Amino acid sequence: MQTLRKIITKYIYRIVGGAVFVTLIMVFVFQLMHEQNSAYWNAKRTFLQMAHILEENEEELVKIRTEYAQSCLHAAEAVARIIKGDPEALHSLDKLKKIAAEVEVDEIHIFDREGKIFSGTLPQYYGYTVDSGEQMSFFKPMLVDKSLKLVQTITENTAERKLMQYSAVWNSSEDFIVQVGMNPASVIKVTKKNELSYIFSLFRVNPNASYYAIDEKSGIIIGSHNLDAVGNECSDIGLNFDDIKNTQGWFYSKVNGQYSFCVFQKIDSNYIGYIVPVEYIHQNMLVMMLLIFLCLIIVSFVMVKSFERCMNKNVVGKIHNIIQKLKLITEGKLEERINVQSSFEFQELSKYINQMVQSLLKNNEIEQQINKTLRLALQASDPEKSLKVMLECLGKSLSGKRAYMFEKNKLGGDDNTYEWVADGVTPEIDHLQNLPPEVCQGWYRKFSENMYVLFENIEDMREEDPLQYENLKSQGIVSIAIAPLHDGDTVIGFYGVDDPPVEMLLHTANLLCIMGHFIESLLRVRNLVRNLKQMSHLDQLTQLGNRHALWEYVDKLERDASIGIIYCDITGLKRVNDTEGHEAGDRLILSACECMKKALNGYELFRLGGDELLAICSGISEADLWEGGRKLKDSMGEYGVVLAIGIAWRDDSAEEITTIMAEAETLMYKDKAAYYAASKIERRR
Template sequence: MKKAITKRLATIILAFMILTLCLNYVLQVHNARNDMYLDAKNKFWQINQILKQNEKETEQVKEDLKANCLIRAKAAAYILQYRPEITEDQEEMEKIARLLQVDEFHLFDKEGTLYAGSEPKYFGLNFTSGEQMQFFLPMLKDRELELCQDITPNTAEQKLMQYAAVWREDGEGIVQIGLEPDRVLESMKKNELSYIFSLVTADSGTTIYAIDPGTYQILGCTDGELAGKSITDVGVDPGTKMNQGFSARVNGEDSYCVFTDGDSVILGITESNRGLYKDVNSNCLLTAVYLVLISIIMIVSISKYMDYYVVRGISSVNQRLEKITKGNLDTKVEVETTPEFKELSGRINLMVDSLLDTTNKLTKILEAARVPIGVYEYNKDMKRVMATGRVADILMLTEEEARELLLDHVLFEKKLEDIRLHPVTGGKDVYRLPGEREHFIRMNTFSNANSILGIIIDVTEDMVEKQHIEKERDIDLLTGLYSRRAFYRKMEELFKAPEELGHAVILMADADNLKKVNDDYGHENGDRYLQGIAVILRSCKAEKQVLARISGDEFVVFLYQCRDREVLSAHIRELLLTMKGSTVELSNSKEIPVRFSVGCAYYPEDGRDYRELLSLSDHNMYQSKRNRER
């Protein structure tokens, strides 16, 4: 009987092994093709991204060059405005061109005729001399125009140049400068397929193509010899569904091909079967060796096990009952060597399942309700902790950690005690889990004789929302400074320990001319004006400071823990000096100065109560404003 069973077992294992090898081979071929397809799509995406990025960089370089041209043209016009006599000095004109780092520098009269500049050979040309120069004709009618021409061959020599022209401030002529667009031309080379393919890596046996969608001519290729040929010449039929992977004989080798429609070209990758499937045969052979070894081990093991089938069955039942007695309720008794053992195993498992039933039901209810609550229970006479599945998730335990802790209630309680060392201020029974990521839980425990019942709730979302609300409440949204309420709360906290304040000062600041800014430019620009004041106040270099906006146009600065009054005065002088050089840009691009009046009160010289100091600094501020307005 033993031999018959062993023979049948060997036959089944052999059949299963052969089936597994076949499935493994098919799966590896499929995976190799799928990996190539995904890799191809990734390379196509890289090429398209390189094209888009290069186009974006080229456009940016063009815009930078235009802006540079106009700036240098204005600089040249500025020089001529104050030194008009240099137009008669050719050497001086060429010197200015070198100074401005331009390739050409031209002066046109009011009729558009070139009469002076760094290139005497162009003298006499005018805005009607050619299509390129006609671009600037509108400037003769509109003296407000500032024109910068795209890169164009110039009229005289057909040399690629970029010209920009502006009127002189005295209206006596037009100043034009020219730059050779080397950077733009260099940037445009990056869009050439030969450059792009040099950035994309290709394995041996792999070829990448760029194909004209109309003629199917190879425009670019990692194999330079194929450039210019038709895709049919290498063995690919254009009638094939190009957007799907397919097999073809490419350049005399069986290959797998992936093509896709790009923005302006068809992109494709081919890889020879030799390279694509190079690991399949070796992997299958290795798998066969593993399966044979496993099969031999299984047959020998099962054969030996049969000799002691009943004895080991009884031993297995006893061992599992011992584990269950110690509290390992996950243990299953599955001995089915005889009907009696099968019935006994079933009754034991049924008894254990009844103990676990309550926990399992509670777990299912909580998971179905999608409530982040975990419940645990244990008896002090048993080591195991009964817990719902959410407990491990909420405590951020790995499977191994959860298994270890739930097997011993002493370790589990120690874990909870460690968590209780990190209570959250203002949150009852709320604790922060150790770790870089913020995670908050609420824990409640109930004791009954030898039984301990606990509830753990994930309150991370509630705590994060609470912190967010507190932050929005304390910060002025317009300026980013403390709000009035937050400022007073901060001052209350600081003045509870006056011995730590050292020398301090309260500075009140009131925005000057805010009403005029609102009336003349609108409340949006009034907001920008207030934001400008906030920027100046934030420039203060004092280590200990509190900045706040306490009303519409009033700000307050509190500097503390300074060595003496002179240090405080130095910080105030720095703020006022920064203010004198500060402007704010309005929505119409106009810049106006940012100004505010200030008043100070020093601690402890002027008082020891911050309210008294605030009142005094406010009085000094308005006194200073009234004195200045006189």
């Protein structure tokens, strides 16, 4: 078997190992979430900057476009004024080119009143009309409303499909329309700044990050740091368009052959994406986890060694000291005491071990007391005395005020059958007969569950057992210990001690439980003796006392009291036995007994032989005795019996009782003879 030191050490290493493993898992998960969140918020910050740049560029573009359109219109007005001052320039190509250079425009076109170009810096356009294309038709309303001054947005011209911005005005005499065209280089430059691919190039601080702009309707890549990808579908590089549209936060996808972390956000009418390969996000995690692991190992090693040292010094070592003391105690040196005060727990342990040793000493004393009690009880002359001796010894050894025994009676109540009281304590046995069943039913419920009753203070039972509480309170009881008495599996009563010292209660309960077996054995012996005595003193047929009971009763009579004797003989019993059988004879005897019980209620009745019955009436007057005899004669007809009766009375029983009985017997025979003479029945029958 392993030592406690090894068990604790193994357990510590397991706990620390598990803690390191769990910590690494938690750190890994935390670091993974941190890297993902970091990449996500980097993307969100980038998107915010992009949106800001787009907004600024859009404002700049609107401003430049407005300024450029105004310049273009001013240029058309300037050309119209110059031609007005030099009418010949209207039909001179060289002069028109010179004018174009002076006002810094790229093209000049002159429309007649029908909307047809008839002059300008580009002869190849001569003959074009406002109906020659979409770009030309923009100016057609001027033919109707000559007050209009129109500036067209930057668009491709009709002939060469190059970007131009055109403006047109009527000359002052409204004879022709002057149109000028300007190449919007500055506008195109600013417009280019708003292209997503250009903006993406500004955010290539992280070479591992890729940016894509996806059209919200078609899923086509309309902008990217990689211009080769522009114009392709997003699925061509590995992106699922449904993930882009439906995922809140981030998702993972294999982009351009690399498993990547993807974040998309809708800006205006496009989805802008930030994509970083997973291996880049997690490139620092391995080194970080290794460093954390090494730190945890070092810290764990230091903690384990420190804990081992503390455990060995304050726990294992102290336990070893306690074991040495316990070894001495087990060898019989009960005077040894343990005094380990290094911690509250060891202080408590020392206290309870010392209490246990004290309990062993007390149990030893109890064992000696039990042996003494049994020896004294067995020396008593009969079980009744043995039970009383045992209660006395228990009460004294447990320092109680009362020791007692209760037994269930035939009515279901409880009778206090035996009691011992200490000096100066009032006996309660006379007041505790036939207690109602409900008083002790709570105790019997505990007894049925193999429990005993133990209360340091009966106030604790006030709520749960109010009837018993009132019973005990009326006797002035404070503490109590009760144990059940069994006959086989049946609880037949209980016994206990009142008011033992509180510190003795547990020992009291133990002693009661041990002594219960001996008390139950004595009760069985007592009941057996009672049964044997009853059988030897009772007539089995009539359950009246026999001759043994008669003489025992006579010995107990008060000698100065009056006494009356009624001696009876059942006339005709032999005839009934011979003619009707002994069962009929027995019924006749029982009827005679019932007749006597009715007439002589309260007096002692005995059966002396087959047909002889005797009543002894102690303390009776002569008149009452003769009245009893008269009632007896009057009742014979009711019970169908004939009794020969002899009655004798004395004012005191100091005279020999046998003399009185002999006198009554003689009178009975005379009455019997008179009956036979009157009835003319043969005497032998």
